[in-house]
Amino acid sequence: MSLVWMLTLSTALFTVGVLGVLLRRNAIVILMAVEIMLNAANLALIAFSRHLGSADGQILAFFVMTVAAAEAAVGLAIVLAIFRLRKSVNVDSLNRMKW
Amino acid sequence: MTFAAVLETLIKIGVVFFVALTAVAYLTLAERKISGWIQDRIGPNRVGPWGLLQPLADGIKFMMKEEVVPSYAHRPIYMAAPALLLISALSALAIIPFGDRLSLGGYEVRLAIADVNIGILFFLAMSSVGVYGIVLAGWSSNNKYAMLGGLRASAQMISYELGLGLSLIGVLMVSGSLRLSQIVEQQGSFSSWNVWSQPLGFLIFMVSAFAETNRLPFDLAEAETELVAGYHTEYSAIKFSMFYMAEYVNMITASALMATLFFGGWQLPFPAEAAGVEGNHLALLQILCFLIKTGFFLFVFIWVRWTLPRFRYDQLMHLGWKVLLPLALLNLIWVGIGVAWGWF
Amino acid sequence: MSPANVWTGSPPIDWAALFPTMVLVVGALALLLASTLRRLPMRLHGVAALAFLVLAVVASAAGWSHPRSAFDGLVVVDHFGILASAAAYLACALTVLMSLDYLDREPEIPPEYYSLLLISTAGMGLMVTSNSLVGIFLGLELLSIPLYVMAGLVRSRERSLEASMKYFLLGAFSTGFLVYGIAFLYGGSGSFSLEQLVLALDRADGQQARWLLLGLGLVLVGLAFKVGAAPFHCWVPDVYEGSPVTVASFMATGTKAAAFAALLRVMFHGFGANALAEWREALGVLAVLTMVLGNFLALGQSNLKRLIAYSSIAHAGYLLIGVVTFSTAGAESVLFYLFSYIFMTAGAFSVVALIAGTGEGGEEVGARLSDLAGLGRRRPLLAAALCLFMLSLAGIPPTGGFVAKFYLFRSAVEADLMGLAVIGLLNSVLGAFYYMKVVVTVTMRDSEGTTPVPAASPTLAYACVVFSIVGTLILGLYPRVLTRLSTQPLF
């Protein structure tokens, strides 16, 4: 598998993630789409790391994973808090203020 | 990969699977026999001599029974969940070194399916994937008891994975490797078994392993009196048996890991020279030694199940987060000091 | 490899470079412990947080005379970093000052608020003192994650949670862009160090140059989200309006300062001498778009928090002009602008914090412009303070806002960016309209039965207002206090 193929897959995943964030309205699915974007970045990092023969890319991929974990924890907590108040996680219903 | 290597791996997989699945079958019998003994009764003794054919009969029964799928279940997930659980349980067996090496006509065979650089992490990965089988079984059944059981089980497994992981780190600090064969080799002599240097770590590992396998006293996920049977309430026939098999396979993995990580794995408790054998005979002796150690822990699993009462759910969480976790950190500090001063 | 010999190869740890961050983190942990162990009064938490901030400032200032780089450039102690982190500490200190009293009137906010604030400030400090993309990324996360939580701390108020959710989703989205950009910069330069990036840009050709170009673009998008530049600004008004006043103030001042400082660092190192002209132009367009959009949308606002939010977008546009200049003068003027912006925005928010609070039904009251009508009669001093901050935001002498704009536009003219400077000036005039609207409402309109808000305790509540007034006026009358500091090389 050459670098070009890896980057192709990575850009495709990133596109899917961006589209998911922009088009879906369910907050949890949006968060999942963000995870896909982060994974696309991780794939690029690791492909580059292999290509360059330096381990730095893998280290950043590790950090990105932990950051994703922290973000998921906080994000899901916010979702939970909103759901308790409003019984919905649809971002369209977040309309107390205009977007 | 050469053809010989592929063939070797396939044969090892076959052997391990055969042994593990047979062991599962007879563990069910052992469980019932031992429970009978503990409760001062006889246990199964009708099918075959001493009930030895009982597992076979059970197996046939499981296969012949009617399969029921609840009408509002999420069918694909409902079908996939038990398979996912069993597959992840069986995969974890791949990294366990059950012996040193055999030489067959000059061809050297390492006695582990995959002796990988990230060994322990592979086990953790498989056990964390196993959570899905349980959660999904509970969710897809569309039954509130099953759902609660699934949530409980996964919360429990996630909580105890922390204690499990932290107690492993002590071992890793001493051996300096995640590769299981290296961990075993480092415990070459009886006095260098990890259990002597970190008994606390071993205890934490054992308790966490009990919780990981959802066995009593931590079987809240399937607490009959509260949740009917937990996440597998709605399952029947062969799929039900897959949950059972997964539980026993997990027990085998956990026991084998206890033996490997803390009790020297396949190492003999005395110098190999003292055994008076060498070559393949020694290897077979080591395999036997490994099986005995694993068997002992399996016995402990069953023994505990029939001796201790069940925890309440909040007690379980309390134990995991407020007792085991700090203790595991304490163990880590202890091992750190030991390694820094060169004691171990 | 045996465990022992890992340590022999490790470089010595430059503890002094870490002190400011460590003070803040340790302080945050101490406060966290305190909030679980014993019910101390909230104000004590705030005072302790202030004490830790002062310590951090001292620790940070101690590095002034020995600029150096530690941990392979992951932490750098240079004048720019010290000044920028001082801006972040200042923003945090002003936020703490205004929280001391405000939290009494928002009973739902827990004492952990102060530790989150300190951790976020530590993240800002880390972000602006790192010459590595890893440091910038992690600093940004460390500053953002506490803020996501803080925005939603008033859990029974839908707007607060809504703000938290929006801030979080867009923040996470922008993180995706930032990380992806970092991946390509890594691919093109083989390192995360900004210094290596400059070298790589000099020699890169073909595909490597494209990776660098793409990476810089994506990183820019990620940072543009954080500074609230158009077209990535849409979250700003909602988040500022919904968050508790003090949190909104901290976002407006601290986050903006840190993100701009990081942007400047990336620009100065990443673009360096041979700036990639494409992105430079794009940044210019972004600056214009941000100014125009922010100012026009601010015109129609009827809520003071929302108005300040749009004005903060407009100010992000002005600040981007300074970034586009790519000159040391531009960087200095951005720093100066940030300081004066912190004083005037925090000041404006602190006035809001004094008159806003939880009304009936858990909703926030007191931040609408109609609530402010007649303030001049009811509380003349407060009204005067608000007017001063508005004048400063509009850029009218003798305030810090005027001097800041002057320096900024001058640096743009010096860098041959006449067009940008003119557009900036025209926008300032446009902005003056809505700032004046506030002034007029406060001084000339009569109140129409506003909702009463629990009274503030007299001593503490005005501390932040007074500090902000002093800061705004000093920067306006004696700008040399700050400009003197930047006579030495910044980076």
Add this chain to the structure above:
Amino acid sequence: METLVGIVAAATALIGAIAAVTHRNAVVGVLFLVLNLVSLAVFYVLLSAPFIAALQVILYAGAIMVLFLFIIMLLDLRREEERESGLLQKVLSVIGGGVFFLLLWGAATGGAAPAAAELPEHFGSVESIAVALFTTYLIPFETISVLLLVAMVGAVLLTRKGGR
């Protein structure tokens, strides 16, 4: 062999990602995302990053996604109503996405990539990563620990019952 594995993993990764963001049932969506994550872990093994691959499964698939599943089940979101997008919007978004992808892809892979470097010994092994983490990247590593702590505190603050 490796190419074959790579192609299959790429296909499942892509299908998993697309299905994860398009599927109406959030639980099934999470499962597809897990499929995507595990396929990427396969890639990481192929790219000599076994440690990251293991972490990907343990951390992403084993912890983060289980958390997602938890929340979805806890809130019983399987029938979350969502505004159905019209055909026009679907077509437009596919076109928009396609353009975005082509731009990104063109910039990322348009020219000839420089030759791959030789891999040093023990590349990507746990030991080499660990040494880097505890020497060069010590500060980020510590930062991460603070970050996780603050995320935990934040999650508790946002979800615990009762006020102060």
